Amino acid sequence: MSFDAPPFGTMPFTAPESYLGTVRDAGEPDADSLCFAFQQTLLLVADGAAGAQLPAHEHLARLGAEPLRRLYLGTLGERACYAFEFPVDTPVPQDMAWKGLRALYAKLDDSLFALAGRALQYVDWDRTHQFCGRCGTPTRQREHERARECPECKLIAYPRIAPAVMCLVRRGREILLARSPHFLPGMYSALAGFVEPGESLEQCLAREVLEETGIRIANARYFASQPWPFPHSLMIAFVADYAGGEITPAPDEIEDAQWFALDALPKLPNRISIARRLIDGVMAEMTAAFRQE
Numbered sequence: 557m558s559f560d561a562p563p564f565g566t567m568p569f570t571a572p573e574s575y576l577g578t579v580r581d582a583g584e585p586d587a588d589s590l591c592f593a594f595q596q597t598l599l600l601v602a603d604g605a606a607g608a609q610l611p612a613h614e615h616l617a618r619l620g621a622e623p624l625r626r627l628y629l630g631t632l633g634e635r636a637c638y639a640f641e642f643p644v645d646t647p648v649p650q651d652m653a654w655k656g657l658r659a660l661y662a663k664l665d666d667s668l669f670a671l672a673g674r675a676l677q678y679v680d681w682d683r684t685h686q687f688c689g690r691c692g693t694p695t696r697q698r699e700h701e702r703a704r705e706c707p708e709c710k711l712i713a714y715p716r717i718a719p720a721v722m723c724l725v726r727r728g729r730e731i732l733l734a735r736s737p738h739f740l741p742g743m744y745s746a747l748a749g750f751v752e753p754g755e756s757l758e759q760c761l762a763r764e765v766l767e768e769t770g771i772r773i774a775n776a777r778y779f780a781s782q783p784w785p786f787p788h789s790l791m792i793a794f795v796a797d798y799a800g801g802e803i804t805p806a807p808d809e810i811e812d813a814q815w816f817a818l819d820a821l822p823k824l825p826n827r828i829s830i831a832r833r834l835i836d837g838v839m840a841e842m843t844a845a846f847r848q849e
């Protein structure tokens with residue numbers, strides 16, 4: 557039996573291939589421009605026979621409200637893309653609705669779903685960086701990059717991304733899964749936590765697994781990453797081997813942690829999450845390896 561081969565060859569997540577990002581405002585949207593219109597974290601969509609559709613700019617007029625902000629995102633194929641924020645309680649026509657992004661996974665085209673996550677983060681960042689964090693002066697958009705600058709003290713604020721790591725630990729034919737108190741009843745997942753300042757991904761991985769379960773790991777390998785716009789994370793997933801320790805769940809953080817055999821897994825996270833793809837990927841690899849024995 558050998559697990560030496562690199563476990564994963566391809567990225568399981570698709571990036572929007574024809575998307576071209578830029579901060580240079582292309583001016584007023586034309587009627588056909590693609591609009592990511594938000595009311596807080598909810599996205600405006602029309603439910604059609606072919607799934608959820610994003611409105612073109614000409615449809616936004618039907619909302620009968622003025623947007624609080626508009627950000628140019630770039631182009632997707634030939635179409636200019638804009639993000640808008642509308643006031644809370646903006647009513648919608650009967651054939652449109654405000655929907656949470658999670659509910660739109662697999663209903664929106666993959667490229668549009670990824671771009672919607674980006675748009676949501678830009679809108680949230682723009683809303684919360686209108687004033688300088690150091691001197692309180694109103695900020696302005698920088699011309700050549702996605703950043704806001706203070707005209708007084710020159711402090712520059714970039715969109716914030718918070719990296720987090722995820723780890724699936726393997727031991728023989730078992731994997732280590734845990735549940736936190738806020739999970740759905742019966743559901744278990746891989747371990748995860750935010751990277752701290754001054755910490756490498758590898759150090760974070762070892763620390764999180766040890767803190768949360770008392771388990772030591774070795775031989776960590778990269779699996780894939782997933783931007784997670786709730787509100788601004790980047791989840792970086794790894795698989796690692798068990799190197800020692802007994803399961804000791806961290807009080808308050810981890811309700812339960814167990815070694816699960818591949819044929820006796822508990823309820824797992826939804827397919828929207830990288831956790832599920834990580835677990836599925838590792839299971840497929842382990843199953844193939846054991847079959848060859």
Ligand SMILES: [Zn+2]
Binds near residue numbers: 689690708709711
């Ligand atoms: Zn300032």
